[in-house]
Amino acid sequence: MIPLIGTFFIVILNRFSNFRETVTLITSILLFAAVYKIFICVIDGDRSEFLVFSITTGLNFAFHVEPLGALFALVASFLWIVNSIYSIGYMRGNNEPRQTQFYAAFAIALSATMGIAYSSNLFTLFVFYEVLTLSTYPLVAHRADSNARIGGRIYLIYLIGASIIFFIPALLWTLILAGHLDFKIGGIISDVASPGTTGILLALFVFGIGKAALMPLHGWLPSAMVAPTPVSALLHAVAVVKAGVFTILKVVIYVIGSDHLLQTGASEWLIYLASFSLIAASVIALTKDNIKARLAYSTVSQLSYIILAAAIATPLALMGAAMHIVTHAFGKITLFFVAGAIHTSAHKTRVSELNGIGYSMPFTMIAFFIGALSIIGLPPLVGVWSKLYIALGSMEGENSWVVAVLIISSLLNVAYLMPIVIRAFFSSASETEITNPISEAPWFCVVPLSLTALICLILFFLPGYFESYLAEFLSHK
């Protein structure tokens, strides 16, 4: 097992010298292979620890492979391959400057994501969390115009600010309470923290992890949309935001302890807040005309599902949360890919300009349709299963009203996503476009987005796979 992690590190080291797309591709594939191997080992029940070094009492730099992290790493690394292919098409299609810097920063961001996924204690996780923030900053500010700078600034201030003001205190407090920061199933502070303390600590964590974009700390996500689309796609639909909710999930399961949360009811407020965030973000998404802004708010809303599930903290809800990380990743990355493909080939960024585009870009828009259905949570797309678990989990936690929230949100999702599809296929294009037809996006763009859409579809038929994989980690409790 350790050699595997070794290879993984070589991959990381390798990556810093990668400046060409091909190399990026090769590394991404290598990384995926490594991660997949680890994943297989995890399925076989292997749980290795890998201590890099110890900094001081309570602060260890160590890795530990566990199912949740392996799953997250698998999804992120797989989508990196897809996204790399897509990036090539996008970056070339739009003649973006400074591509070298772009790919390099991307690679670092991915290593940080892997670090988050495999870290064995809060401190290691926190370090990689910050690395991720910093390495994505150049990506957000990539265009280097004043908008991008402002976006980047907001991005940094929100994320680092939140992590410094809330996350570090939470770390310190946890350390004082528990004496260490290692992830342990069942939580490490469950024996020592009173309900009030747990509640405050949870609040510190939840708000400290600004990447989870829980309202009112969601402002960075829409403003980070100034980044090139591959960045929005992989980072702001998968790696960064998922790192956020993944961290929350880890905190709930391994630090605070879900049973402890259930007993103390310390997460009650978070259920309400996440529900509010969920609905409010969807409502705001309805009002946005810019495609990426709409998707960004949709992401905020979808992340709240995961936080909500984490707050409910029953085994089924946690399962739903873990699954939602995966399902939303595939769905939302498809949508972002499509937004980028439209930008590349049609130079359009607004929903209101999309009339009739479905006929010029059929594959792209069908993929969008599929992705949208998955996000809404409709069969036969995989998004429905995670919502099912969250709903069941909320029943289990005696919070049946949450189901109503889920329903309202799904309907809102329909209301803001479906009009895009409808415009694309069932409205006629304007005169100028009939004379100057738009072509389908470059194949480098179309193939990845079709692939992710297809995966949304295929995963629907494999619910049992998830279940047996995740059930094991839930049964540990």
Next chain:
Amino acid sequence: MIEFPPGLILIFGAILVPILKGYVRLVWTLILPLFAFLVILSLPNGNLFSLNAFGQELQLMRVDQLSRLFSYVFLLASFIGGIYSFHLRDSIEAPASLIYGGASVGAVFCGDLLSLFVFWEITAIASVFLILARKTARARSSAIRYLIIQIGSGMLLFAGLTIRWHQTGNIDFGHIGLDSPGGLLIFLAFGIKCAFPLLHSWLVDAYPEATVTGTVILSIFTTKLAIYVLARGFAGTEELIWIGAIMASFPIFYAILENDLRRVLSYSLINQLGFMVVAIGIGTEMALNGAAAHAFTHIIYKALLLMSVGALLYRTGTSLGSQLGGLFKSMPLTAGFCMIGAASISAFPFFSGFVSKAIILSAVAHEGYFVTWLVLLFASAGTLHYVGIKIPYFAFFSSQPGIKVKEAPINMLIAMALAAALCIFIGVYPSLLYDLLPYPINYVPYTASHILSQSLLLLFSASAFIILLRKGIYPKQLNSTHLDVDWFYRKPGRDLIRYIFIMTSSFYNHLGSNLIDRFERFVYQLYRHHGPHGVLARTWPTGSMVLWVAVLLVAYLLFYFI
């Protein structure tokens, strides 16, 4: 032996449709339902196929008499619909119809609520394309409303099933009943698709806005699927009798007033559903047989009627009663088929509606629900009025507006002919239908009493129509909108949402500008004190520093001495 739900034959088959062209496509779209039909025919009864997921056994092929009956009629209607829509060159409608039909067939065979939910939502998604394909602005907005309501129904089902799952630990789809919150939610979910009163507005809103073929296809599946699931889950639920009675009666008023013939037929659809819902509410074997039989016949004659009105729309471009008329001469065959459909729905003896409606009425009377019985009788008379007479009259016989059109395309005529033939065939040989019914039946529809009473009812009702029309009392056909329940969400509801938007956005703007304002002022203050020329950044005056030294010294001394 087929190892997967036959509905999937249609769904997967649909993927090929956009690639195919012309007759190949026609043949393919006809083969699929035919093949599925043969497959089902060959299946024995029982739970044939199950999946394990989520710790539950998902039954995807529960074959029994009830599911068989509905699957047959669905496939039959798909088949006819396939012929009817042969003229389409569009690559969206045909696959959407097939997926829609396939999902409905799939849903019929579901033995658990979760797989039912899956197919339930697929029908919602697939069907909305039939409305969208009309490509008008009205159709688009209507489609969005339709989709949200349909998916909302699915979501209610979802909520209901999770509650049941949590409470009982299983999600088998058997009798559900209203005695638990989960059951209630599921009831509501079914009720939406079944167009229960107050929940019905999506139907009359969206169906008339769909395409020519779309409305035909739409009328077949969604509501009848709802009837099927109600019969499964809520047979014998007393409340359904009242709901059904209202459903059977209130659409009459709208149907009389409405100008758009397809909307008239949509209201009539609700009215016909009312009969079935009452029967399910009664829940005796005979009543359920009646409901199933009526669903069967109704699918065919309603499709027939919509096909004929669709042919009109196709040829003339309108389906408004006020703009049609006198088309008997240019489209005689269509007119004939339409009248067969009208006769069937009005339940004239020897037409299919008669043999099924009679069972329901007898069942109601048999169980002693007299008021209901009267209401249904009243509704029957109404049905004759607004469909049996009004549609043929305004479409084909009233004054000639001077439209000269061709007869309907041949494929439409064939489809209509098939449906018309079935209407008459079943009307004449009811035993064919009766053999398919879920429970054994020994009902004789053609007694002298039945025929006579029905004839009397219909003839005198018709005479009332003539007299009222002559007296000028009969309401005029106006290009207008008649308010329905959808008013609540299309007017005040929409205004409310807009209001909320405006309020929140102005709130945000206000808050935002306020915050930015404050922040700027704060930064300015900071700058005044901390900026390069601020007090705190002044470094040159040595004197002030010495002063500070003195101050601090005194302060320390004071503090230490105290």
Next chain:
Amino acid sequence: MNYNSGKPISGLRSQIPKFVNFQNIFYFFCVLLLVIDFSFITHHETSFDSIPFFYAAFGFFGSVIFVILAVKIRKLLLRAEDYFDD
């Protein structure tokens, strides 16, 4: 009326004479059925339907009542065709 109304009902009158033949046959059937009903058949579905001419009366008056009711209701429900459009 401000509404874009359809054909005036007076236009129908010219159509009706063509109907006349049918109408006579129709009325003949009505009377014939009434006679049959009165003389031969007994109904026993419910306690009401043994009343003489029950079905005929119900059909006729029922129709009249709901048409009149519909006309009344229309006053409440009628809106311009583009009422919902903005």
Next chain:
Amino acid sequence: MSFMQEHLPALQVVLPLVAASLCALFRVGYLSWLITLSSSILSFLVAVFLLLRVLEQGIISYEIGGWSPPFGIEYRVDLINAFVLLIVSCVSAVIVPYTQKSISARFGSTEQSWFYCMYLLVLTGLLGVTITGDAFNIFVFLEISSLASYALIAMGRDRRGLTAAYQYLIMGTIGATFIVIGIGLLWAMTGTLNLYDLASRLPEIKSSRPVLAALAFLTVGVSLKLALFPLHLWLPNAYAYGPSVASAFLAGTATKVSIYLLLRFFFTIFGGATFFTETPLPEILKILALIAMFAASIVAIFQSNIKRMLAYSSVAQIGFIILGISYATETSLTGAMTHMFNHAIMKAGLFLLLGAIMFRLGSVKIEELSGIGRKMPLTMAGFVILGLSLIGAPGTAGFISKWYLGLGALEQGEWWILVLIVSASLLTMIYIGRVVEVAYFREPTDEVVQLKEAPLEMLWPAYLLIAAAIYFGFDTSFSADLARQAAVLLVNAVY
């Protein structure tokens, strides 16, 4: 060798002193540099040996000229000052290799010699202050280092350097005077100047008025020297207008030695944490430290001259250290000492990098740096890393010290202090972020386009410090663990 070992403490001070006089004698620039270099490295080695010996056998007492204390002057090395000695000599040893390139470009051979002479005198003074066990001797060395540093500052490229030096002179002198008054009062009361003796005699008379007055004078004097708000006013000018090398050196060492003095006086001599917490001093220090953290950081945000910005940042960072001291617990003192160490590394590194920019561009105005990240990638990358460390990003040294500071505050149950610490770090992020943004996300100006990367001689010393800043972010067995041991000594007033 044993002789060498025995006389190590004396060697520590004598070595740079001799070297300084050699520089003054030869007055050949390059030679002086070589002398400075070798003596710096040697004194660094001496400091290392001293530390090792202290770790091995505890406190080393060395009697100058064989006069035994309390009559003679005693050099007394314990873990605390061994640690500080190491910081000072280490920073010096790293800076000297860099100096040659930077200084030779501007000064003639003779002037260079004088520069090195002054540099070495500052070093001598600082090491002397740290190592000596005699109160008056402290004053003497303090004056040596101060006077030499005035000269260093005055050698800055900017004319205002002269004024700054003058101002520094006045303030420094006031500070020194106050210290000497304080020492005098203590002597009057106890009759001894030996710190060890003082430590044993003072506790009995610690509440007498003269002692308290002495305490007040010492407090103010030391506060002036360490630039504690509001007595920091000399520092920004001195750092901003002096040569970069001098800024780097002073920022890394002078204030740290002053902080050492504070610790020495208040903890070792007056009886450890118990005495310290009896006085109103902790509260006052805490308040002043907090104001320093915020006011100085905000001022730094608005500065356009980066050197000045870093100077204010130093004031703020001193605030952090003083905050740690004000708690007087083991953890918080560990934090303060570690921060002393880390801050010395980071600030010296930053000033060195700025010196490199100054060397190439001739300016360190923030708006003139646009796009420089692409032209001087290594320099700016280093700046980013050190900046992160200054902010306290995890994985860097700055994080560790802030971690301990925060932990110390939490141990006292004062979570709001923790919030203030992290908010102040946020302010740090803003001013570092401004530089980074300008350097990387603006189009280069014409001047910047022509730039080359800084010379290697200037880069590698800086990178040595950068490497240290990262290394000590992960491996704290040296920095934090030593600091903790020293903190234990301080708290218990073991001397």
